[in-house]
Amino acid sequence: MARSTQRQTHLSNRRPSSGLRSLIACCIISVLLLTVYLREGEGGPVHAARSLANTAAVPVRIVGSVVATPFGAVGQAVENLTASQQTLSDLKSENERLTAEVAELTESKEAAQRLEDLVGLRSTYNLQSTAARIIGASSDAWTATVTIDKGSAQGLAVGMAVCNSGGVIGQIIEVSATSSTVRLITDEQSGVSAMIQSSRAQGMLQGQADGSLRLAYVTADAEVKTGDIVITSGLGGVFPKGLPLGVVTSAERLPNATYYTITVRASTTAENNEEVLVITSLTDDQTATADEVQSANSTPTGSSATSTTDTTGSSTTGSTDETASSGGE
Amino acid sequence: MPAMNERTRSTAARIAPVLIAFLLQVGITPQISLLGGRFNFLVASAAALAPGMQPGRAAALGFGCGLAFDLTGSVPVGMTSLILSITCFALATSTQGMPLGLSAAGVRLTGLGILAVELASGLGLFFMGVEGSLVQALFVHGFVSAVLTTAAAVPLLRLTPADTASRGFSARSRGGTRYKALR
Numbered sequence: 001m002a003r004s005t006q007r008q009t010h011l012s013n014r015r016p017s018s019g020l021r022s023l024i025a026c027c028i029i030s031v032l033l034l035t036v037y038l039r040e041g042e043g044g045p046v047h048a049a050r051s052l053a054n055t056a057a058v059p060v061r062i063v064g065s066v067v068a069t070p071f072g073a074v075g076q077a078v079e080n081l082t083a084s085q086q087t088l089s090d091l092k093s094e095n096e097r098l099t100a101e102v103a104e105l106t107e108s109k110e111a112a113q114r115l116e117d118l119v120g121l122r123s124t125y126n127l128q129s130t131a132a133r134i135i136g137a138s139s140d141a142w143t144a145t146v147t148i149d150k151g152s153a154q155g156l157a158v159g160m161a162v163c164n165s166g167g168v169i170g171q172i173i174e175v176s177a178t179s180s181t182v183r184l185i186t187d188e189q190s191g192v193s194a195m196i197q198s199s200r201a202q203g204m205l206q207g208q209a210d211g212s213l214r215l216a217y218v219t220a221d222a223e224v225k226t227g228d229i230v231i232t233s234g235l236g237g238v239f240p241k242g243l244p245l246g247v248v249t250s251a252e253r254l255p256n257a258t259y260y261t262i263t264v265r266a267s268t269t270a271e272n273n274e275e276v277l278v279i280t281s282l283t284d285d286q287t288a289t290a291d292e293v294q295s296a297n298s299t300p301t302g303s304s305a306t307s308t309t310d311t312t313g314s315s316t317t318g319s320t321d322e323t324a325s326s327g328g329e
Numbered sequence: 330m331p332a333m334n335e336r337t338r339s340t341a342a343r344i345a346p347v348l349i350a351f352l353l354q355v356g357i358t359p360q361i362s363l364l365g366g367r368f369n370f371l372v373a374s375a376a377a378l379a380p381g382m383q384p385g386r387a388a389a390l391g392f393g394c395g396l397a398f399d400l401t402g403s404v405p406v407g408m409t410s411l412i413l414s415i416t417c418f419a420l421a422t423s424t425q426g427m428p429l430g431l432s433a434a435g436v437r438l439t440g441l442g443i444l445a446v447e448l449a450s451g452l453g454l455f456f457m458g459v460e461g462s463l464v465q466a467l468f469v470h471g472f473v474s475a476v477l478t479t480a481a482a483v484p485l486l487r488l489t490p491a492d493t494a495s496r497g498f499s500a501r502s503r504g505g506t507r508y509k510a511l512r
Contacts, residue, residue, distance in 0.1 A: 018384055018385075026388050027411055027415065029407075030392065030407045033406050034411065057355045057401050061356060064356025
């Protein structure tokens, strides 16, 4: 009997525990961790352990963000459906305010970019110039002009060249005390001495009724192909040599023709409220050399020009050192 | 040897859902928020698996899951592990090691456990100053998270091995038999 009781006592001591010991251990460790976490600084061991765990979890998080993107949209939709009217109206007004702010900032950013480009152009070509802003366009359908906010009071004069960050846009044809009218290169009456950048073939860039540009008086023996860049030649002493004008979009050479028929796409557009540079004077190295003038004069652009290639009906004749169009170079 | 294999299989059957829950917790939970609440896969796995375990082991499981949650989340480290240890212990004790599986009682009990964890977490965070509003902490974040987490726990309840119950009983009954035999 005594042996039986002894055995029973022994067995009851070996009964499986209720797990309280484990629970108490877990609780003590948790409380210790919590205490240390709350009392230690950012560089403490618990914070360091968390930082390590988060670093290790980064790849999983990246995968999760890719996988869960569609679910995010669902969550947003549900949230929107259950949002209160007050929340929705608050969000709507906030959205309107932010949209206006974004538009304003985008405009400022674009203006800053344009100004930066202008400064770049000015320094690249070493231009003696005055900055101005386009404040309006032509009020009729027949002329392609813009108005800028600077005039004679700021030293501007008729004939001065105007360009923006992309290249030449036109030439001043009228000046008042505080504003000037600029004829764009796309105007039918415009003409700028130009040349193909790669082959140095010279000609005259003229505006067309449809707003396109045509490079006239380029001799058929010159080398011209689509994609060639057209730049100012510096002849005439108005536009500095080398400013971009456009890109050749087609170059046709008819049988027995003396000149090419070349269509050019302008490299710039004159948008309202855009900043421009008015070139007030040129240095010696910005004008055409004597050799270039002689080369241009030797080009047969006399009567044969009008009879063979000038499809616009222009009566432009003679040498290209001073173009004949009324606002031209 | 077969007993060893059975034990290994049983352990693997419990570790695999926890590992999957950990991956989901780290990868998916931060991306999904519904009605102010979030899924908590680690709490879901602990609460779903605890009823079929011995109380001590359940407490350890709760501690591990809670600590993993604390370390990868932004709550104070130690808080969830404390709450989850106690909850899992309570769940295991209340079922006496009998897994309830995907039954009404199982879902109810697991849901209650999860709700307790979420509400206690909300309360704890409120008193620690992490949450500014008690109502928001309890009834928005806490309650909604509990519902979502319970939904996440349902597949885990289904995953609970069907023969775990017999294993649980057999483990105890072996001892019982031994006692009887000795008596």
